[in-house]
Amino acid sequence: xxxxxxxxxxxxxxxxxxxxxxxxxxxxxxxxxxxxxxxxxxxxxxxxxxxxxxxxxxxxxxxxxxxxxxxxxxxxxxxxxxxxxxxxxxxxxxxxxxxxxxxxxxxxxxxxxxxxxxxxxxxxxxxxxxxxxxxxxxxxxxxxxxxxxxxxxxxxxxxxxxx
Amino acid sequence: xxxxxxxxxxxxxxxxxxxxxxxxxxxxxxxxxxxxxxxxxxxxxxxxxxxxxxxxxxxxxxxxxxxxxxxxxxxxxxxxxxxxxxxxxxxxxxxxxxxxxxxxxxxxxxxxxxxxxxxxxxxxxxxxxxxxxxxxxxxxxxxxxxxxxxxxxxxxxxxxxxxxxxxxxxxxxxxxxxxxxxxxxxxxxxxxxxxxxxxxxxxxxxxxxxxxxxxxxxxxxxxxxxxxxxxxxxxxxxxxxxxxxxxxxxxxxxxxxxxxxxxxxxxxxxxxxxxxxxxxxxxxxxxxxxxxxxxxxxxxxxxxxxx
Numbered sequence: 001x002x003x004x005x006x007x008x009x010x011x012x013x014x015x016x017x018x019x020x021x022x023x024x025x026x027x028x029x030x031x032x033x034x035x036x037x038x039x040x041x042x043x044x045x046x047x048x049x050x051x052x053x054x055x056x057x058x059x060x061x062x063x064x065x066x067x068x069x070x071x072x073x074x075x076x077x078x079x080x081x082x083x084x085x086x087x088x089x090x091x092x093x094x095x096x097x098x099x100x101x102x103x104x105x106x107x108x109x110x111x112x113x114x115x116x117x118x119x120x121x122x123x124x125x126x127x128x129x130x131x132x133x134x135x136x137x138x139x140x141x142x143x144x145x146x147x148x149x150x151x152x153x154x155x156x157x158x159x160x161x162x163x
Numbered sequence: 164x165x166x167x168x169x170x171x172x173x174x175x176x177x178x179x180x181x182x183x184x185x186x187x188x189x190x191x192x193x194x195x196x197x198x199x200x201x202x203x204x205x206x207x208x209x210x211x212x213x214x215x216x217x218x219x220x221x222x223x224x225x226x227x228x229x230x231x232x233x234x235x236x237x238x239x240x241x242x243x244x245x246x247x248x249x250x251x252x253x254x255x256x257x258x259x260x261x262x263x264x265x266x267x268x269x270x271x272x273x274x275x276x277x278x279x280x281x282x283x284x285x286x287x288x289x290x291x292x293x294x295x296x297x298x299x300x301x302x303x304x305x306x307x308x309x310x311x312x313x314x315x316x317x318x319x320x321x322x323x324x325x326x327x328x329x330x331x332x333x334x335x336x337x338x339x340x341x342x343x344x345x346x347x348x349x350x351x352x353x354x355x356x357x358x359x360x361x362x363x364x365x366x367x368x369x370x371x372x373x374x375x376x377x378x379x380x381x382x383x384x385x386x387x388x389x390x391x392x393x394x395x396x397x398x399x400x401x402x403x404x405x406x407x408x409x410x411x412x413x414x415x416x417x418x419x420x421x422x423x424x425x426x427x428x429x430x431x432x433x434x435x436x437x438x439x440x441x442x443x444x445x446x447x448x449x450x451x452x453x454x455x456x457x458x459x460x461x462x463x464x465x466x467x468x469x470x
Contacts (some may be wrong), residue, residue: 064371073372076373145381148409149369149370
């Protein structure tokens with residue numbers, strides 16, 4: 001990637017909420033692992049079982065996270081949109097996706113090469129820590145949401161008598 | 164509560180909009196707080212909302228109209244002869260006095276029996292009971308209406324009130340979470356509300372098929388999408404208790420005062436008169452002290468497993 005291209009990507013990255021508060025030198029460093037992508041509606045950004053070679057910071061559009069459930073078909077369990085992070089499986093071995101991600105609308109995103117970013121995080125642990133802090137926030141939030149979903153949230157209480 | 168004249172609304176140091184000030188006590192709330200005798204009302208209209216949810220519109224004869232006047236948030240006890248009696252939120256337009264509307268989900272024997280009744284059948288009704296949503300206190304503020312599942316039922320009168328009095332409120336948003344698309348209530352009205360220029364509506368399903376192009380997840384994930392001005396917002400919540408707990412805390416986490424978050428609570432209710440104690444939540448009787456509470460009162464109690 002040329003210096004001009006990296007500068008352009010860094011400019012785009014600076015406007016994404018994921019890097020809010022991040023040192024600009026680190027923004028420029030991680031921008032070197034990214035490029036701008038556009039996906040049409042219906043395109044799969046990642047598929048279950050494939051190697052997690054990249055992740056995305058969504059800039060525009062909506063992405064449905066799906067799983068195929070035998071007997072029930074394809075189930076959407078979450079949607080992500082502008083300003084959100086898609087994909088954390090690249091962080092932990094075996095670096096594999098456990099769901100599909102389908103563009104519901106036209107999607108614009110910054111696509112990051114996972115091995116490139118892992119190398120930079122290993123080479124400079126301060127960079128790694130800043131990245132991990134930013135990944136953990138949506139992961140913790142989504143874990144809580146998943147717990148609420150699993151709790152069959154909308155099953156009504158069944159009173160002991162009379163109702 | 165310290166009474167303050169309605170005209171003395173303060174300006175926030177952080178915002179040009181007025182903060183929610185304490186207001187003079189509202190007019191007395193209509194209630195049939197001592198009634199143990201049901202009145203017989205006939206079902207004038209029945210609407211099948213979903214596979215297990217039915218809306219029953221009961222005709223109120225003119226001689227009973229005064230007794231059944233109610234405010235958004237109140238409930239009635241509905242009696243199915245030979246089966247039993249259950250508390251059901253009033254889900255209809257509070258300004259209409261010749262009808263009282265309830266939306267019922269078939270859960271146990273009484274509610275199931277209610278959903279099987281048809282036009283012309285008679286239901287025993289006691290009420291109205293409970294305290295209403297503090298809509299007067301929300302005047303001048305942005306309003307967040309957040310419903311989970313059948314929690315939309317007691318919030319529907321709120322939405323109707325807000326739309327009828329739109330100029331008295333700031334931004335109005337409805338965040339509605341349901342398990343699946345088939346569980347969405349009041350679908351025709353929901354479509355109308357989505358098209359309303361002064362009402363922002365976002366719906367999140369717990370799970371969806373590929374045809375659904377809206378949000379999937381939990382209702383709190385919709386908060387960043389509508390934007391909330393914490394100092395200028397009042398929220399009304401209803402849904403499963405775990406949803407109220409999670410949503411109330413999420414609102415407090417983004418800077419809202421727990422006193423400006425209000426939730427309609429449900430517990431096993433029998434007499435509706437504050438006598439039997441079945442609906443107690445610690446020191447509170449849901450039927451008598453609620454069902455609408457500010458979140459600062461109920462949050463500590465909801466964390467106590469024994470309650």
